[in-house]
Amino acid sequence: MTDCHDGAEPASARETGHPTVVLAGNPNVGKTTLFNALTGSSAKVSNYPGITVDRLSGTLDLPGGRVAEVFDVPGTYSLNARSAEEQIALDAIVGLRGARVPDVVVACIDATQVARAAYLLLQIQELGARCVVALTMIDEAKLAAPDPRALAALLGCEVVAVTARTKRGIAELTAAIDRTLRTEPKAVWRWTPSPALREHLDAIREVLPGSWRAEARHGDPRGDDALALWSLLCLEPRTGSSDDDELDAPDELRAAVTARAIDRTLDDEAVLARWAWLDREIPKLVRRAPDRSRTERIDRFLLHRAVGFVAFLGVMAVVFMALFWGADPLIGWIEAAFEAIAGAVRDRLGDGIFTDFICDGLIAGVGGVLVFLPQILLLFLFLGFLEDCGYLARIAYLMDRIMRSMNLHGRAFVPMMSGFACAIPAILATRTMERRRDRILTMMVVPLMTCSARLPVYTLVIAALIPGSALTQALLMVGMYLFSVTMALAAAWVMSKTVKPLKAKRLPFLIELPPYRWPRGRDVVRAMWSKSSMFLREAGTVILACSIALWALLYFPRELPAGSPDYAALIERAPTDEAKQALDAERSALQLANSYGGHLGHAIEPVIAPLGFDWKIGVGIVGAFAAREVFVSTLGIVYSVGGDADEGSEPLRDKLRGATKPDGTRLYTPLVGLSLMIFFALACQCMSTLAVVRRETGGLRWPLFLFGYMTALAWIVSFLVYQGGRLLGFA
Amino acid sequence: MATLAETPTGRAVTVRGVDGSRAFRRRLLEMGLVPGVAVRIVTVAPLGDPLQIEVRGGQWSMRRAEAAQIAVDGAPR
Numbered sequence: 001m002t003d004c005h006d007g008a009e010p011a012s013a014r015e016t017g018h019p020t021v022v023l024a025g026n027p028n029v030g031k032t033t034l035f036n037a038l039t040g041s042s043a044k045v046s047n048y049p050g051i052t053v054d055r056l057s058g059t060l061d062l063p064g065g066r067v068a069e070v071f072d073v074p075g076t077y078s079l080n081a082r083s084a085e086e087q088i089a090l091d092a093i094v095g096l097r098g099a100r101v102p103d104v105v106v107a108c109i110d111a112t113q114v115a116r117a118a119y120l121l122l123q124i125q126e127l128g129a130r131c132v133v134a135l136t137m138i139d140e141a142k143l144a145a146p147d148p149r150a151l152a153a154l155l156g157c158e159v160v161a162v163t164a165r166t167k168r169g170i171a172e173l174t175a176a177i178d179r180t181l182r183t184e185p186k187a188v189w190r191w192t193p194s195p196a197l198r199e200h201l202d203a204i205r206e207v208l209p210g211s212w213r214a215e216a217r218h219g220d221p222r223g224d225d226a227l228a229l230w231s232l233l234c235l236e237p238r239t240g241s242s243d244d245d246e247l248d249a250p251d252e253l254r255a256a257v258t259a260r261a262i263d264r265t266l267d268d269e270a271v272l273a274r275w276a277w278l279d280r281e282i283p284k285l286v287r288r289a290p291d292r293s294r295t296e297r298i299d300r301f302l303l304h305r306a307v308g309f310v311a312f313l314g315v316m317a318v319v320f321m322a323l324f325w326g327a328d329p330l331i332g333w334i335e336a337a338f339e340a341i342a343g344a345v346r347d348r349l350g351d352g353i354f355t356d357f358i359c360d361g362l363i364a365g366v367g368g369v370l371v372f373l374p375q376i377l378l379l380f381l382f383l384g385f386l387e388d389c390g391y392l393a394r395i396a397y398l399m400d401r402i403m404r405s406m407n408l409h410g411r412a413f414v415p416m417m418s419g420f421a422c423a424i425p426a427i428l429a430t431r432t433m434e435r436r437r438d439r440i441l442t443m444m445v446v447p448l449m450t451c452s453a454r455l456p457v458y459t460l461v462i463a464a465l466i467p468g469s470a471l472t473q474a475l476l477m478v479g480m481y482l483f484s485v486t487m488a489l490a491a492a493w494v495m496s497k498t499v500k501p502l503k504a505k506r507l508p509f510l511i512e513l514p515p516y517r518w519p520r521g522r523d524v525v526r527a528m529w530s531k532s533s534m535f536l537r538e539a540g541t542v543i544l545a546c547s548i549a550l551w552a553l554l555y556f557p558r559e560l561p562a563g564s565p566d567y568a569a570l571i572e573r574a575p576t577d578e579a580k581q582a583l584d585a586e587r588s589a590l591q592l593a594n595s596y597g598g599h600l601g602h603a604i605e606p607v608i609a610p611l612g613f614d615w616k617i618g619v620g621i622v623g624a625f626a627a628r629e630v631f632v633s634t635l636g637i638v639y640s641v642g643g644d645a646d647e648g649s650e651p652l653r654d655k656l657r658g659a660t661k662p663d664g665t666r667l668y669t670p671l672v673g674l675s676l677m678i679f680f681a682l683a684c685q686c687m688s689t690l691a692v693v694r695r696e697t698g699g700l701r702w703p704l705f706l707f708g709y710m711t712a713l714a715w716i717v718s719f720l721v722y723q724g725g726r727l728l729g730f731a
Numbered sequence: 732m733a734t735l736a737e738t739p740t741g742r743a744v745t746v747r748g749v750d751g752s753r754a755f756r757r758r759l760l761e762m763g764l765v766p767g768v769a770v771r772i773v774t775v776a777p778l779g780d781p782l783q784i785e786v787r788g789g790q791w792s793m794r795r796a797e798a799a800q801i802a803v804d805g806a807p808r
Contacts, residue, residue, distance in 0.1 A: 078761040267760065299783075308777060401779065513783060513790040
């Protein structure tokens with residue numbers, strides 16, 4: 001199906017033949033489960049253009065062989081948007097900005113929260129949409145649930161009680177949607193605007209863009225009043241920044257609203273009038289409060305001052321260990337599998353440039369993308385579970401105090417902790433935050449956390465270059481972790497004070513703490529899979545392209561420098577296998593030194609020399625862009641010990657210890673080692689991170705900023721450490 | 732005038748009015764925190780902030796500074 005947000009598409013079912021149904025409702029009302037029950041296996045996830053809010057779409061079979069297209073709308077408490085993300089709900093329900101005009105809006109009403117859910121429905125009805133109510137959570141509400149027939153009489157639309165888990169009510173809901181399709185759209189207002197408001201509405205209605213008006217949307221003309229009211233309540237003067245979550249509206253309309261100098265009395269009139277109606281009518285149908293005692297009992301434990309924190313640390317420990325160690329065997333299998341495939345292909349094709357491209361470029365590149373999958377799948381599995389059971393909101397509640405002191409959102413905690421495993425899933429996990437500013441700030445600091453790819457580098461450097469007992473070396477490793485957390489938190493604070501789009505605004509921190517519910521496995525797994533496959537499709541392709549480019553950089557040109565020995569002949573004549581391998585490694589080292597990447601390493605030597613690094617480390621840094629751990633194998637090639645050297649390789653350690661400058665002094669001193677570790681801790685040595693940030697922020701601005709600030713920070717701190725250490729007399 | 736932030740944990744009080752920036756006020760009003768409705772602080776987060784508040788049978792996390800914008804009746808002076 002093509003993207004329906006480009007504005008050029010037909011605006012209604014009258015032209016496409018397929019009726020459009022959207023599913024709206026508050027967050028945490030079982031909307032996704034209902035969506036899955038309605039659309040079955042046809043559901044798929046895509047993104048709203050420009051922003052990373054997942055958009056679910058699917059098809060629904062109507063009676064009589066007709067098919068409706070169903071779209072999910074992000075959960076919202078109101079259509080009066082505060083952010084661009086919330087505006088999506090309005091766009092989808094009304095059919096603005098290229099969204100298709102829905103033929104029916106299915107409003108989910110949580111039987112335990114009837115009044116609050118009905119508030120949203122009143123707004124939808126004021127806009128003039130055809131509505132059907134799906135009454136969810138009736139099993140949880142028990143006696144507090146309203147009678148569907150009485151509710152239908154009150155709301156003036158069909159109400160169907162559904163239990164999506166068991167598919168109870170789904171057929172009835174489908175039939176109700178079908179019947180409602182045949183009705184005329186009608187705007188229903190439960191309150192009468194005051195003369196002052198009436199005057200504002202009449203004036204603003206005249207400047208609504210043509211595509212917003214009822215005639216363009218085949219709607220009830222009185223719905224235009226609701227759009228005028230929305231404009232009056234929500235539109236504010238432009239700030240001019242694309243990162244401000246600014247609502248999208250024509251300048252003319254915005255100017256007309258701004259000129260009227262609307263104040264809070266208008267907000268009060270509209271909101272209080274709706275609540276007055278709800279407070280008069282809903283208590284007649286809902287005679288008792290829902291039983292929240294189970295949730296309260298669990299909260300007494302999980303939000304307890306002491307016990308709650310211990311429980312929280314326990315949950316985090318499980319997630320962290322799963323990402324760190326649980327994914328390890330899977331990652332090992334993927335790596336082994338791709339090595340085996342590359343080996344088999346090499347055997348079949350024989351040596352040559354094409355074979356090297358297929359094996360070292362293409363197959364290794366695909367493996368390099370798939371290797372992220374275990375951690376991404378696991379993280380989304382946990383996130384989905386924690387979100388659906390209600391604990392994710394509590395994490396934000398528990399951690400808000402700490403995170404806020406660094407101007408981060410309470411929900412930034414999970415992504416930052418996931419950053420210890422890998423920045424890629426961590427950056428994808430920032431989607432749980434609704435505001436763009438919070439998401440971007442978190443994305444900017446997550447790559448500073450000590451990810452698992454830095455460990456091989458630290459291990460090699462510590463083992464080879466840092467003297468001292470095993471305890472000192474272990475303490476240094478712990479120190480690197482603390483250093484990364486400190487730098488990440490400090491960077492968040494500094495950026496929130498200095499980088500304009502990231503500045504903290506006094507925005508309310510209101511998070512619903514929903515009742516604890518047992519998540520439905522199928523929904524969790526489905527969301528996990530759809531989000532992970534989106535990573536493969538969209539970020540994976542960029543990562544693959546980059547890793548092939550990097551391979552070429554370190555592979556070409558193939559010529560050895562002039563005056564090199566004839567290695568082919570030498571290898572031919574070598575007496576032993578060991579001698580053959582040594583010669584082969586020597587040739588690879590020369591080839592790498594002569595490659596474009598090798599020249600790049602030479603070219604950046606003057607820049608990295610003040611940090612204590614030579615061109616060989618420079619080549620390693622270039623190679624590390626594919627992934628930080630590649631630094632180790634690149635050094636292995638540079639030092640002629642072969643590309644399969646790992647951080648445990650004794651020959652490589654010996655080479656590093658034994659390397660000397662022309663004057664015979666040691667090239668890699670402990671101070672150089674420290675400087676190198678700090679450089680790796682702070683530099684953005686990871687093209688996959690940059691690719692994912694580009695994908696999540698929808699442009700090159702933020703990945704370039706991330707790369708720039710991290711590289712500058714790494715250079716400055718390494719410089720200070722190295723030059724400062726020398727001044728203090730350390731070699 | 733007493734605010735929700737000064738109300739002892741567990742005591743049910745009545746909302747008198749909501750102050751603060753326009754978008755923030757509207758958000759609170761829209762979630763049903765309108766004058767006359769009952770509200771109570773259920774617990775305080777382990778680090779002293781935010782608060783867990785209950786209104787209309789739903790529970791929310793709200794920062795102390797935000798609760799200080801909600802004027803209430805029924806809290807002791």
